Amino acid sequence: MSATIGVLPPVSARRRRTDRVARALLGLATVVALVPLVLVVYYLLKRGLGAISWHFFSTDPTGAFIGDPGGIKSALLGTVEIVGLATLIAVPIGIGVALYLVEYGRDGRFAATVRYFVDVMTGVPSIVFGLFVYITLVIGGFVTDGYAAWKGAVALALLMLPVVTRSAEVVLQLVPDALREAALALGAPRWRVVTRVVLPTAAPGLVTGSLLAVARAAGETAPLLFTSAIVLGTNFSLGQRTNSMPIQIFNDVGQAQDRLVERAWGTALTLVAMILLLNLVARLIARRSRLS
Amino acid sequence: MNARGRSFLERPLRARLPDLWMRWILTALAAGILVLIGYFFVRLIVEAQPALSKFGVFGFTFDNNWDVSRSIYGALPLVVGTLITAAIALLIGVPIAVATAVFLTELCPRGARSLLTILLELLAAVPSVVYGLWGVFVLIPKLKPAEAWFGRTFDFVPFVGPDVAGPNYFIAGLILAIMILPIVSAISREVIATVPEAQKEAALALGATRWEMIRMAVLPYSRAGITGAAMLGLGRAIGETIAVTLVIGNAPQIGHTIFSQGYTLAAVIANEFGEAANNQLHRASLIAAGLVLFVLTLLVNIIARAIVARSGRIKTVGAR
Amino acid sequence: MSTDMTTPDKTTPSTSDSAPAGAPMARMPGRPGAATAKAMALRDVHAFYGDTHAVRGVSLDYAANRVTAMIGPSGCGKSTLLRCINRMHEEIPGAYTKGTIELDGIDLYGKAVDTTAVRRVIGMVFQKPNPFPTMSIFDNVAAGLRLTGRKGSDLKERVERSLHGAGLWDEVKDRLGKPGVSLSGGQQQRLCIARAIAVEPEVILMDEPCSALDPIATLKVEELIADLKERYTIVIVTHNMQQAARVADTTAFMLNGEMVEHGATSVIFTNPTDPRTEQYVTGKFG
Numbered sequence: 001m002s003a004t005i006g007v008l009p010p011v012s013a014r015r016r017r018t019d020r021v022a023r024a025l026l027g028l029a030t031v032v033a034l035v036p037l038v039l040v041v042y043y044l045l046k047r048g049l050g051a052i053s054w055h056f057f058s059t060d061p062t063g064a065f066i067g068d069p070g071g072i073k074s075a076l077l078g079t080v081e082i083v084g085l086a087t088l089i090a091v092p093i094g095i096g097v098a099l100y101l102v103e104y105g106r107d108g109r110f111a112a113t114v115r116y117f118v119d120v121m122t123g124v125p126s127i128v129f130g131l132f133v134y135i136t137l138v139i140g141g142f143v144t145d146g147y148a149a150w151k152g153a154v155a156l157a158l159l160m161l162p163v164v165t166r167s168a169e170v171v172l173q174l175v176p177d178a179l180r181e182a183a184l185a186l187g188a189p190r191w192r193v194v195t196r197v198v199l200p201t202a203a204p205g206l207v208t209g210s211l212l213a214v215a216r217a218a219g220e221t222a223p224l225l226f227t228s229a230i231v232l233g234t235n236f237s238l239g240q241r242t243n244s245m246p247i248q249i250f251n252d253v254g255q256a257q258d259r260l261v262e263r264a265w266g267t268a269l270t271l272v273a274m275i276l277l278l279n280l281v282a283r284l285i286a287r288r289s290r291l292s
Numbered sequence: 293m294n295a296r297g298r299s300f301l302e303r304p305l306r307a308r309l310p311d312l313w314m315r316w317i318l319t320a321l322a323a324g325i326l327v328l329i330g331y332f333f334v335r336l337i338v339e340a341q342p343a344l345s346k347f348g349v350f351g352f353t354f355d356n357n358w359d360v361s362r363s364i365y366g367a368l369p370l371v372v373g374t375l376i377t378a379a380i381a382l383l384i385g386v387p388i389a390v391a392t393a394v395f396l397t398e399l400c401p402r403g404a405r406s407l408l409t410i411l412l413e414l415l416a417a418v419p420s421v422v423y424g425l426w427g428v429f430v431l432i433p434k435l436k437p438a439e440a441w442f443g444r445t446f447d448f449v450p451f452v453g454p455d456v457a458g459p460n461y462f463i464a465g466l467i468l469a470i471m472i473l474p475i476v477s478a479i480s481r482e483v484i485a486t487v488p489e490a491q492k493e494a495a496l497a498l499g500a501t502r503w504e505m506i507r508m509a510v511l512p513y514s515r516a517g518i519t520g521a522a523m524l525g526l527g528r529a530i531g532e533t534i535a536v537t538l539v540i541g542n543a544p545q546i547g548h549t550i551f552s553q554g555y556t557l558a559a560v561i562a563n564e565f566g567e568a569a570n571n572q573l574h575r576a577s578l579i580a581a582g583l584v585l586f587v588l589t590l591l592v593n594i595i596a597r598a599i600v601a602r603s604g605r606i607k608t609v610g611a612r
Numbered sequence: 613m614s615t616d617m618t619t620p621d622k623t624t625p626s627t628s629d630s631a632p633a634g635a636p637m638a639r640m641p642g643r644p645g646a647a648t649a650k651a652m653a654l655r656d657v658h659a660f661y662g663d664t665h666a667v668r669g670v671s672l673d674y675a676a677n678r679v680t681a682m683i684g685p686s687g688c689g690k691s692t693l694l695r696c697i698n699r700m701h702e703e704i705p706g707a708y709t710k711g712t713i714e715l716d717g718i719d720l721y722g723k724a725v726d727t728t729a730v731r732r733v734i735g736m737v738f739q740k741p742n743p744f745p746t747m748s749i750f751d752n753v754a755a756g757l758r759l760t761g762r763k764g765s766d767l768k769e770r771v772e773r774s775l776h777g778a779g780l781w782d783e784v785k786d787r788l789g790k791p792g793v794s795l796s797g798g799q800q801q802r803l804c805i806a807r808a809i810a811v812e813p814e815v816i817l818m819d820e821p822c823s824a825l826d827p828i829a830t831l832k833v834e835e836l837i838a839d840l841k842e843r844y845t846i847v848i849v850t851h852n853m854q855q856a857a858r859v860a861d862t863t864a865f866m867l868n869g870e871m872v873e874h875g876a877t878s879v880i881f882t883n884p885t886d887p888r889t890e891q892y893v894t895g896k897f898g
Contacts, residue, residue: 023502030400034415037414043430096317096318113326114322117329123524125585128531185698186760188756189307196758216417222533246421250538268422271419272418275417300718302724
């Protein structure tokens with residue numbers, strides 16, 4: 001490489017032109033990359049805003065073949081319910097595994113293995129998680145068979161787990177060792193060092209990572225298809241089929257009826273707004289973190 | 293010094309218990325991940341067994357015949373569809389993603405950089421089903437004339453033809469390209485950021501233009517990392533389900549051109565699972581499709597991670 | 613250099629002006645009054661980082677209520693030795709210690725001995741001030757008590773007493789609720805000293821406590837050290853020979869992991885027996 005550098009001719013007009021063109025192309029590619037985002041948001045607003053009304057949020061889908069298709073109340077509440085439960089499962093476990101990796105396992109072989117498989121889990125397609133929960137929990141015979149909200153939550157939790165773990169690990173590593181040493185040198189047992197010093201210091205970063213994982217899980221459809229399935233009415237029982245926004249959209253698109261498609265756009269707009277809001281909150285919290 | 297006959301430096305077992313507990317619980321959680329993945333794999337194999345033993349592992353994966361009505365399950369059309377759409381996604385997505393990464397790290401004015409980065413990451417925040425919805429009702433109708441023109445004009449190119457089905461491989465690949473763009477771009481940015489300043493300055497000091505500096509110092513140095521990033525994008529593209537299901541046409545055949553309808557492994561599972569619930573062989577075949585998908589993504593990810601890891605320690609790979 | 617090298621032979625230091633009489637000196641009930649800190653003895657101490665042999669057979673006595681300075685060029689193992697004393701060395705993966713370290717006749721590396729108990733009895737002040745960023749000034753001082761699981765109604769008094777002891781009370785008494793990291797560097801270091809003495813240790817280890825501080829803050833900490841030795845046995849690692857001469861009763865010189873020479877500070881700086889010590893203290897190397 002140094003040989004190439006060594007024989008550079010003086011900057012000619014041709015080289016200058018190449019430079020300008022190449023830089024313009026790189027900039028253009030960046031603009032092109034953002035075009036889909038702009039288009040998606042544009043169409044969501046254009047087609048989705050019309051669907052949104054109080055009626056849209058306050059009624060369940062009717063399932064009727066003609067007339068009023070109803071709103072998305074059950075889907076909205078179902079998403080909150082399923083994603084909420086998934087968060088309750090994935091965040092403590094994910095942060096626990098990260099704590100193991102940073103505070104106990106460190107650079108040991110076992111920790112390296114766990115870290116590797118957590119990475120591998122991030123690459124597992126979400127539908128495969130759905131399939132796994134289906135064969136173990138929906139038909140497995142361990143528990144009551146059949147679709148249920150909590151089974152959908154387990155599938156989402158599996159999806160969130162590696163994301164939470166990896167982001168938490170990065171944040172925990174940012175906690176200066178000087179603080180751990182200060183606490184240890186005072187005679188604090190390890191568990192108090194972790195709960196009173198490490199976790200509070202890392203808290204904003206941990207919340208950010210968890211919120212981003214929640215945002216990602218909230219939009220997932222594939223793991224819910226055959227775990228929590230779909231139903232028309234609202235229910236708060238975790239043991240029953242439960243509707244959710246992504247599934248509602250998927251189903252409405254499949255029906256190819258104008259009034260259902262309109263509802264799909266409205267649901268999509270609601271879902272994307274919710275996810276963007278989560279992203280925004282996550283970033284605001286990240287800004288408050290004392291760790292860089 | 294010590295009236296109770298015990299050293300003041302001792303601590304009763306009871307006081308040490310919380311420490312032992314915490315260590316034990318956290319280790320168990322970590323070990324649980326390994327057990328889970330192992331169990332995961334075993335259960336998939338067991339449940340896929342009826343299909344695999346009837347058609348054979350090889351026969352299931354490479355027979356070009358997926359016929360639900362006649363209970364014949366050969367997954368080749370699905371495997372091929374998966375690979376075609378993923379290839380299209382990489383061809384479109386990776387160059388753009390790498391270009392954005394180079395632009396953002398080397399050329400972009402400081403003020404615009406963080407805004408553009410956030411916008412690029414928001415591309416990943418849009419759910420799959422929303423891309424699918426957009427694909428069905430916007431991309432498919434709007435792009436059809438352009439596809440038809442391209443198919444007629446470049447008919448002589450292999451895998452290009454004038455017959456354009458609404459939902460097809462190309463549309464699926466295009467949407468996948470959009471979906472993998474953020475992760476490929478993010479990892480490429482991290483890789484490019486590790487190029488030593490000294491190498492870049494050496495190029496500039498020798499009179500290289502900015503672009504020549506990128507071509508001579510930045511790109512060669514980060515080539516391995518970018519390859520790994522593309523592989524991770526490939527893993528995503530292979531496993532992506534819902535958006536593809538909505539725009540690929542769900543026809544279990546190998547299409548002749550990129551504008552033909554097709555099917556992918558992930559899409560077949562999403563689409564046929566409902567009807568397969570009471571048909572043991574069909575269900576086992578879908579689970580076997582899931583197994584093939586799992587193994588495929590696993591291999592791609594393992595290779596990708598090996599490449600990225602070799603190109604320098606990057607901690608956050610995939611954590612987004 | 614040798615003319616201002618006065619003998620720091622102050623066995624009875626003047627009491628701090630900022631400390632109200634009685635209050636900072638009070639000890640926990642059941643423990644005797646002033647001047648009862650414990651002596652320590654190091655016998656053939658070795659420390660390792662994996663295969664690296666960082667401390668090679670150091671034997672040394674730390675007299676009770678005395679300040680001992682550990683000097684030597686960087687990398688000589690003085691900080692590692694310090695971290696062996698409160699068993700912090702073993703927190704580093706792959707690091708271990710051999711030999712005997714006794715506090716008041718009890719082996720700190722004995723089988724039944726608990727590391728947290730060791731650290732409670734042997735406090736430590738670090739090179740860079742490291743107050744807990746999520747805690748207020750008050751909570752930082754109380755941290756030692758809370759982290760070691762000691763509850764008590766006298767928390768407030770003990771925090772106040774420790775802040776008096778660290779000569780910081782008058783500067784912070786009106787803003788105890790403010791974050792600990794809002795203080796200046798020198799104040800943060802004295803906050804860390806207050807945090808260490810709140811636990812009522814016998815020994816205080818200081819690892820280059822002034823290296824991150826400006827001269828005025830350094831002076832304050834040095835004055836504080838002179839006060840503290842009335843109640844604690846103090847070991848201070850320093851690369852600053854003037855500082856060792858100012859604060860220490862005894863000085864030990866280390867080189868390449870070995871103890872070259874130790875003795876009264878005045879002797880080490882004016883009339884050392886080992887030529888290497890002389891070369892070091894006269895600035896020929898290091």
